[in-house]
Amino acid sequence: MKGIARRLAGHLARGLVMIWVVLTFTFVIVSIMPGDPVQAEYELLLQQGHSPQQAEAQTAMLHRFRPTGSVLEQYLEYMGSLLRLDLGQSVVTRVDVSTILGEATRWTVIPVLIGTVLSFVLGVLIGVYAAIKRSGKLGDALTLSGSLLRGLPDFVVALILAAIFATLWPVLPRSGAVNILYEPGFNLDYILSLGQHAILPIATYAISSYGGWILAMKSSVVTVLGDDFILAAELRGMKRSVIFRYIARNAILPLFTIFALSIAALFSGAIFVERIFNYPGLGMLLINSIGRRDITVMTGAFLLITAAVIVANIVADMFYTVIDPRVRRAGDAA
Amino acid sequence: MTLTTPMSPDGPPSVRIRDLTVVYRTAAGELPAVRDVSMDLAPGTVTGLVGESGSGKSTLALSLLNAVQPPGRISAGSVDIGGLGDVVQLRGDKLRQARGGQIGYVFQAAQNSLNPLKTVGKQLLDLGRSHDVKDLRALVAEARDLLARMGLDGARVLDSYQHELSGGMRQRVGIMLALVLNAHVVVLDEPTTALDMITQANILEIIREIHAERGLTTLVITHDIGVVAEVADEIAVMYGGRLVEQGPVRAVLGDPHHPYTRGLIQAIPRLTGDIDEAQALPGRPPTLTTIPDQGCVFRSRCALRMDVCDTVDPLFQSTGDRMVACHAVAPAATFTTTTSESEREMTPSRAWSGIGSGRREPAADGDGVVARETNEGDSA
Numbered sequence: 001m002k003g004i005a006r007r008l009a010g011h012l013a014r015g016l017v018m019i020w021v022v023l024t025f026t027f028v029i030v031s032i033m034p035g036d037p038v039q040a041e042y043e044l045l046l047q048q049g050h051s052p053q054q055a056e057a058q059t060a061m062l063h064r065f066r067p068t069g070s071v072l073e074q075y076l077e078y079m080g081s082l083l084r085l086d087l088g089q090s091v092v093t094r095v096d097v098s099t100i101l102g103e104a105t106r107w108t109v110i111p112v113l114i115g116t117v118l119s120f121v122l123g124v125l126i127g128v129y130a131a132i133k134r135s136g137k138l139g140d141a142l143t144l145s146g147s148l149l150r151g152l153p154d155f156v157v158a159l160i161l162a163a164i165f166a167t168l169w170p171v172l173p174r175s176g177a178v179n180i181l182y183e184p185g186f187n188l189d190y191i192l193s194l195g196q197h198a199i200l201p202i203a204t205y206a207i208s209s210y211g212g213w214i215l216a217m218k219s220s221v222v223t224v225l226g227d228d229f230i231l232a233a234e235l236r237g238m239k240r241s242v243i244f245r246y247i248a249r250n251a252i253l254p255l256f257t258i259f260a261l262s263i264a265a266l267f268s269g270a271i272f273v274e275r276i277f278n279y280p281g282l283g284m285l286l287i288n289s290i291g292r293r294d295i296t297v298m299t300g301a302f303l304l305i306t307a308a309v310i311v312a313n314i315v316a317d318m319f320y321t322v323i324d325p326r327v328r329r330a331g332d333a334a
Numbered sequence: 335m336t337l338t339t340p341m342s343p344d345g346p347p348s349v350r351i352r353d354l355t356v357v358y359r360t361a362a363g364e365l366p367a368v369r370d371v372s373m374d375l376a377p378g379t380v381t382g383l384v385g386e387s388g389s390g391k392s393t394l395a396l397s398l399l400n401a402v403q404p405p406g407r408i409s410a411g412s413v414d415i416g417g418l419g420d421v422v423q424l425r426g427d428k429l430r431q432a433r434g435g436q437i438g439y440v441f442q443a444a445q446n447s448l449n450p451l452k453t454v455g456k457q458l459l460d461l462g463r464s465h466d467v468k469d470l471r472a473l474v475a476e477a478r479d480l481l482a483r484m485g486l487d488g489a490r491v492l493d494s495y496q497h498e499l500s501g502g503m504r505q506r507v508g509i510m511l512a513l514v515l516n517a518h519v520v521v522l523d524e525p526t527t528a529l530d531m532i533t534q535a536n537i538l539e540i541i542r543e544i545h546a547e548r549g550l551t552t553l554v555i556t557h558d559i560g561v562v563a564e565v566a567d568e569i570a571v572m573y574g575g576r577l578v579e580q581g582p583v584r585a586v587l588g589d590p591h592h593p594y595t596r597g598l599i600q601a602i603p604r605l606t607g608d609i610d611e612a613q614a615l616p617g618r619p620p621t622l623t624t625i626p627d628q629g630c631v632f633r634s635r636c637a638l639r640m641d642v643c644d645t646v647d648p649l650f651q652s653t654g655d656r657m658v659a660c661h662a663v664a665p666a667a668t669f670t671t672t673t674s675e676s677e678r679e680m681t682p683s684r685a686w687s688g689i690g691s692g693r694r695e696p697a698a699d700g701d702g703v704v705a706r707e708t709n710e711g712d713s714a
């Protein structure tokens with residue numbers, strides 16, 4: 001367990017550094033962005049008859065970028081408020097950024113997770129099958145489908161799905177997260193509408209990562225099948241079910257290392273996918289906030305996406321550590 | 335022990351291999367890695383199987399469990415094991431139960447024979463459950479005992495993962511797993527390759543001990559004739575998928591008849607002897623694609639090659655105290671290949687004539703002396 005704690009600490013340290021880099025990067029981008037909305041706001045307040053002090057206080061409180069003062073001062077103020085987990089308010093709507101993010105996060109995290117789990121389960125099962133039938137036609141076809149799908153970027157998958165199921169054969173809604181005619185709450189119409197709207201984004205996430213899982217699982221199973229200990233288990237007369245479990249557990253293990261990568265890829269893919277389906281998630285929020293120069297929301301969205309990727313990495317690695325004794329016990333001994 | 339032992343209660347089982355041919359599918363079609371091998375493992379004996387790399391030893395050994403791996407398959411012949419019948423005909427659960435339950439196998443790569451994600455103890459329990467062992471506690475006690483005899487801390491080893499054990503420890507775990515179910519036929523494919531000399535001697539002694547104690551019929555595969563001299567009662571020599579000589583260890587090592595056996599023995603440098611005495615066998619062993627499909631498989635490296643060797647397969651037949659396949663040794667060198675099964679039976683047939691010994695004069699005497707010294711050294 002000492003080993004696990006040590007790894008966790010290492011991850012957190014690296015994660016914090018990564019967050020710092022991303023936040024600094026955001027700050028730099030915002031500073032060089034043309035059409036500074038803070039400056040505009042400041043000037044607006046002056047025009048409305050506020051004193052410069054009042055205007056400055058108001059804008060600083062709103063979004064941490066003092067329209068006056070040195071760049072260093074701005075930077076320190078910006079980092080300081082973020083350290084206090086104070087994300088400020090939207091420049092445009094004056095709603096708390098944390099509220100906006102909380103709202104948007106659901107629409108990204110839930111479809112991405114459902115899509116990942118779906119594609120993982122399907123990809124792993126089909127990958128096992130493709131490995132066992134690797135010398136047959138069906139196995140070849142499955143492998144080929146995996147290679148083709150893996151090559152498709154997720155926004156292409158999204159466009160194809162949108163074209164087929166929302167335009168050519170319009171059985172599913174093309175945009176939004178729910179039909180606004182329905183009363184939000186625990187009623188059948190609302191829930192059905194939620195589901196219908198979620199199908200295409202989820203299918204996009206699932207399809208675009210499923211090819212990777214098939215190929216990864218197939219090659220992993222083929223490797224394990226060739227391992228000496230599987231033959232040894234057979235020569236010892238182990239039951240098929242036992243041997244199957246040996247194969248499955250050993251083959252699935254390396255997949256956890258790419259699980260984190262996959263989730264990270266889907267989160268970044270969400271930026272395009274949500275735009276295509278006009279789905280109100282984090283990606284959509286990010287794009288909109290950039291378009292409206294809503295820097296506080298933009299910074300918050302960047303921060304959250306980064307944190308999500310880091311957390312996905314940590315969770316995957318912890319899982320890996322717990323199920324692989326070579327990592328677990330080695331850490332303990334050290 | 336509460337383990338079931340379906341073996342005949344009257345002593346160790348016999349193993350009779352008849353006309354066994356095992357082929358591998360290659361780009362050039364199905365090629366035999368073991369061809370027409372007939373061999374008996376007498377009940378209660380340790381037989382050492384030697385031969386250069388690629389001669390088909392592991393393939394033959396896997397056939398004893400009907401476990402030749404694709405792209406290979408047993409294309410002809412039978413392997414009769416006392417109490418089990420012909421394992422080549424066994425299928426499904428019967429075959430699975432026979433593996434491990436009645437035939438223990440120590441895998442050539444025994445260092446990698448464990449699931450890296452489970453402790454040895456958990457895998458032992460998997461093994462016990464696979465074979466419907468009722469008293470798992472007794473099984474664990476038995477395993478601990480076997481490990482202790484091989485010089486390991488049983489409790490610690492059972493609680494270890496593969497990566498926490500050294501190569502030699504893993505190999506001993508492999509041996510333990512082959513013996514723990516009380517199998518009566520035990521096949522060890524190079525059981526001591528990962529071990530240092532002292533551990534090797536120690537392990538071989540234990541194998542012998544357990545062999546005698548439990549009344550096993552044992553086949554030990556090795557590159558090392560020294561190992562054979564140490565543990566085996568019988569020696570069998572393979573070359574290019576054929577059995578070329580088989581007989582009592584002392585007789586064969588002291589006075590090898592087949593030119594290949596002689597070459598193998600001469601190639602061993604001895605601690606006490608002059609290094610110049612060791613002569614490497616010239617040439618290379620054949621591969622699947624270069625094994626000639628008629629005539630003697632050894633002829634390209636044989637100093638005694640005759641015309642008949644190019645066209646006629648020498649029969650594996652009895653020459654008194656052993657079986658040999660060589661035209662220069664067989665009393666009837668011109669025998670046609672029509673001779674049948676009875677020729678291969680271990681019936682004492684034509685007495686060993688003087689022809690062979692006349693030919694082998696100086697070399698044979700020299701070898702005899704050295705090999706005998708080796709034997710005496712071991713038994714002392």
Ligand SMILES: Nc1ncnc2c1ncn2[C@@H]1O[C@H](COP(=O)(O)OP(=O)(O)OP(=O)(O)O)[C@@H](O)[C@H]1O
Pocket residue numbers: 358359360367385386387388389390391392393394403404405406442620621622
């Ligand atoms: N899976 C396979 N496919 C094709 N040929 C094979 C396969 N396995 C073994 N062979 C061939 O069969 C022959 C016998 O192999 P085998 O492993 O039985 O030899 P061996 O005597 O055990 O050798 P070693 O001492 O190196 O273990 C070799 O020529 C080898 O190349």
Ligand code: SF4
Pocket residue numbers: 593594630631632633634636637638639640643648659660661662663
């Ligand atoms: S049969 Fe001929 S070639 Fe083969 S070992 Fe005997 S003498 Fe040599």
Ligand SMILES: [Mg+2]
Pocket residue numbers: 391392393442523
């Ligand atoms: Mg071998």
